[in-house]
Amino acid sequence: MKEVNVYIRYGLILLLVFLSFLIIKPYLTVILLSIILAYMAFPFQRRLRKRMKESIAAGILTIMLFFIIVIPLVIIAHSLIQQASEIYTTTNIENIKELFINQLNIDISESTQNYINSITKTAVSYILTRVSALIFSLPNLIVGFFIMLFIIFFALRDGEKLVTRITSLIPLEENYKKRFQKKLTTSIESLFYGTVTVAAIEAIVAMIGFYFLGVPAPILWAFIIGLTALIPGIGATLVWVPMTIISYVQGNISQAIAIGLFGFLILSTLIDTVLRAKIMGMRAEIHPLIIVIGVLGGLASFGFIGMFIGPLVLSLFELVLEIYTEKKDEIES
16 A cells, blocks of 8 residues: 555656646746856856845846847847848849859759759748748747746846755765766856857857958858857858858959958867867866767757757766766776
8 A cells, every 4th residue: 555655646746747847848948048047147146145135136137137138139130130131132043043053154954943943932931931930929039038037036046045955856975966066067167158158259250250351241140150159160160161162153262262261260260169178178178079969969859948958968968977887886896
């Protein structure tokens, strides 16, 4: 009878965990992003709460984060929409034919031209569909944003208590709990400073460089550079290499050389390699292979927030393997 009660108890716990996951699933990305932002802002919370109440300190930081996030987003979004619409209105099927057929002197059949037309129409249709979906999802985005601010406030105010309570529930020895907590902390710091910060710097430098090199829509391309730069080693290359080739094909030889040199020396070498290694070297570095696999796998599994979840999960899995190896060696010896 006691065994039956134990099974029922654990069954109810698992059911509640599953139902809780279903409830928070629509806002899982918002929750995780809020926790990461609150964690990065927590050192300021520690300083402020020495001079005022925790609730007031958390409120001030939340309001500051609101303006830090919203103002740049509005400016960037406005510029992106403006520059993307300019590219859309100045690019048509005939331009594409001129670039890939006439200038490259490739004699292709009518069926191939029709295929190019079909691909172009499909791409345009996809872009319009995504823009429409984004417009219709604005109410959900606004709600999600205010939920994020709400979570940030309470994470800043009650974060330490929550961490202590959650840690006490983990069924591990105290030294392993501390190792997991340290690994998670250093992984988040390494990811943020070594990946997000470098991507932001790379985007800003790319925007300035593209502007002076005469690249159309520099803010749009810098934004894309910033996203791809989240993948270390290969990110920015996915943008500046095709850009160099297209500029060369169009006959802008000097511009193509300038873009190629700027991309290779500044973006890929100086920022993506040297600066990233220096910043991550200050923290507990996550192996680049774990970051690449984690980012790509996380994106495929969880969407945007997967870029952070993937490397964190793999980093913790690496720690589990280390502990398992240590335990195995202890038993064998």
